[in-house]
Amino acid sequence: MLTIATYGSAxxxxxxxxxxxxxxxxxxxxxNAFAADYGLQVKLLQTTFSSSLLAVQQGKADIGAxxxxxxxxxxxxxxxxxxxxxxxxxxTNKSFSYSGPSSLTGHKVAxxxxxxxxxxxxxxxxxxxxxxxxxxDAATALKNGQAEAYLDAxxxxxNAPLSLSPDIALHPVxxxxxxxxxxxxxxESYWIVSxxxxxxxxxxxxxxxRLEANGKWQTFLGQTGAPAGTPIKSPPLxxxxxxx
Amino acid sequence: MLxxxxxxxxxxLGGLVVTIQLAAISLVLSVLLxxxxxxxxxxxxxxxxxxAGLYVDIFRSIPILALAISAYFGLGSxxxxxxxxxxxxxxxVLTLIEGAYLAELYRGSLESIRTPQWDAGASLGLxxxxxxxxxxxxxxxxxxxxITLNMTIAIIKDSSLVSLIAVNEITNVxxxxxxxxxxxxxxxxxxxxxxxxxxxxLSQASRVIEGYVARRLGxxxxxxxxRALRQLTSASELKVG
Numbered sequence: 001m002l003t004i005a006t007y008g009s010a011x012x013x014x015x016x017x018x019x020x021x022x023x024x025x026x027x028x029x030x031x032n033a034f035a036a037d038y039g040l041q042v043k044l045l046q047t048t049f050s051s052s053l054l055a056v057q058q059g060k061a062d063i064g065a066x067x068x069x070x071x072x073x074x075x076x077x078x079x080x081x082x083x084x085x086x087x088x089x090x091x092t093n094k095s096f097s098y099s100g101p102s103s104l105t106g107h108k109v110a111x112x113x114x115x116x117x118x119x120x121x122x123x124x125x126x127x128x129x130x131x132x133x134x135x136x137d138a139a140t141a142l143k144n145g146q147a148e149a150y151l152d153a154x155x156x157x158x159n160a161p162l163s164l165s166p167d168i169a170l171h172p173v174x175x176x177x178x179x180x181x182x183x184x185x186x187x188e189s190y191w192i193v194s195x196x197x198x199x200x201x202x203x204x205x206x207x208x209x210r211l212e213a214n215g216k217w218q219t220f221l222g223q224t225g226a227p228a229g230t231p232i233k234s235p236p237l238x239x240x241x242x243x244x
Numbered sequence: 245m246l247x248x249x250x251x252x253x254x255x256x257l258g259g260l261v262v263t264i265q266l267a268a269i270s271l272v273l274s275v276l277l278x279x280x281x282x283x284x285x286x287x288x289x290x291x292x293x294x295x296a297g298l299y300v301d302i303f304r305s306i307p308i309l310a311l312a313i314s315a316y317f318g319l320g321s322x323x324x325x326x327x328x329x330x331x332x333x334x335x336x337v338l339t340l341i342e343g344a345y346l347a348e349l350y351r352g353s354l355e356s357i358r359t360p361q362w363d364a365g366a367s368l369g370l371x372x373x374x375x376x377x378x379x380x381x382x383x384x385x386x387x388x389x390x391i392t393l394n395m396t397i398a399i400i401k402d403s404s405l406v407s408l409i410a411v412n413e414i415t416n417v418x419x420x421x422x423x424x425x426x427x428x429x430x431x432x433x434x435x436x437x438x439x440x441x442x443x444x445x446l447s448q449a450s451r452v453i454e455g456y457v458a459r460r461l462g463x464x465x466x467x468x469x470x471r472a473l474r475q476l477t478s479a480s481e482l483k484v485g
Binding site: 048050051053054057072073075076110113114118122126127130131132133137140143144145146152 | 258291316317320321323324325330387390408410412416417420422423424425426
């Protein structure tokens with residue numbers, strides 16, 4: 001059994017369902033290939049973003065759905081090779097006049113609990129920041145008009161409820177916007193395993209090497225289920241610094 | 245570690261303030277709503293009784309979490325147009341659901357006043373409303389006080405459920421802290437301590453007021469001797485049984 005803690009779908013990175021314990025997208029294809037090679041059955045532990053991190057840390061799940069790297073988290077997890085690269089953007093309605101972070105001051109801004117960017121947003125916006133437990137909830141708040149801007153990775157534009165909506169505008173974020181260092185504006189997503197399971201991380205990486213070598217990864221890139229034109233950036237195969 | 249605990253406590257206290265605000269506003273509104281519903285449920289007018297019964301049945305059957313999420317996201321654009329924030333939605337949801345429970349408790353309190361009291365009012369020529377106001381409510385109010393305090397505790401605890409609609413109450417703040425620090429045991433232990441610090445005094449006050457009201461209404465022991473005698477009696481009844 002390979003228990004995977006997930007926190008929802010986000011094509012092309014990951015899809016959950018439609019059946020029970022079904023996982024897809026780029027990272028899902030990687031995990032499924034790994035499970036098949038080792039004769040393991042995939043079991044999903046579907047939860048919130050923060051709880052997925054804890055599930056892996058506490059051994060309730062073997063691996064956790066891809067997350068961004070930060071040195072603090074690297075004290076509790078091993079990171080596999082990256083799955084993709086995602087960039088922070090500001091989502092607003094087209095009618096909203098966005099000219100930079102300061103144009104959001106005094107407006108209702110939504111994001112998700114637990115992102116590497118969230119502490120910077122909290123510092124920038126203070127108590128007026130609306131923190132949701134999932135990207136779907138935060139994006140729904142934007143669509144409903146309960147938030148005037150939504151801060152998250154660009155891949156959320158391809159997922160419900162935004163789903164390439166023509167009413168939504170994406171604004172790029174530059175280094176030092178919202179006080180965020182340039183190095184973490186764009187982030188790789190990695191599968192995570194607990195500090196006590198380094199071997200599992202190594203085996204996942206070996207699987208990724210095999211997929212690259214036999215050409216299956218290229219096939220997966222074409223079968224992510226993402227809409228045409230979805231930018232998929234496949235990063236170099238290397239794990240970040242570990243502090244376990 | 246001690247430094248961490250200090251800074252975490254300071255951050256969590258910010259969330260506790262929101263929890264207290266949320267519970268206080270919801271409690272005041274719940275009391276007003278439930279008192280109205282309780283009076284409607286004992287009124288001589290059938291339509292009002294039906295409405296009160298429907299309200300109680302519906303809102304006692306819906307889980308707080310389900311109502312909060314469906315109201316906040318389902319009615320999202322309407323709420324946004326009306327300028328109702330996640331805090332406002334949370335207050336509305338807690339008021340509706342806790343109000344249904346409290347209404348039933350208040351109804352019980354009103355119905356505990358015996359029928360001759362109503363008859364006495366009527367024999368003095370008082371209308372139903374005047375009998376309620378001058379005869380029934382003054383007797384029904386004292387036992388309602390400890391009930392309300394108990395409900396306050398329930399509202400404080402239930403308020404943690406609205407963290408899922410982006411209300412920055414203590415549970416939501418704790419989740420944010422955990423996502424950054426990865427110290428769930430320590431942070432949830434702090435949250436539990438803060439809840440205890442808030443709820444224990446209320447719980448004690450509820451017990452004291454309950455005892456006071458019981459003595460005033462002659463349904464509880466007035467002295468320590470009476471209390472001891474009652475305990476002895478109930479113990480011997482248990483043995484006989």
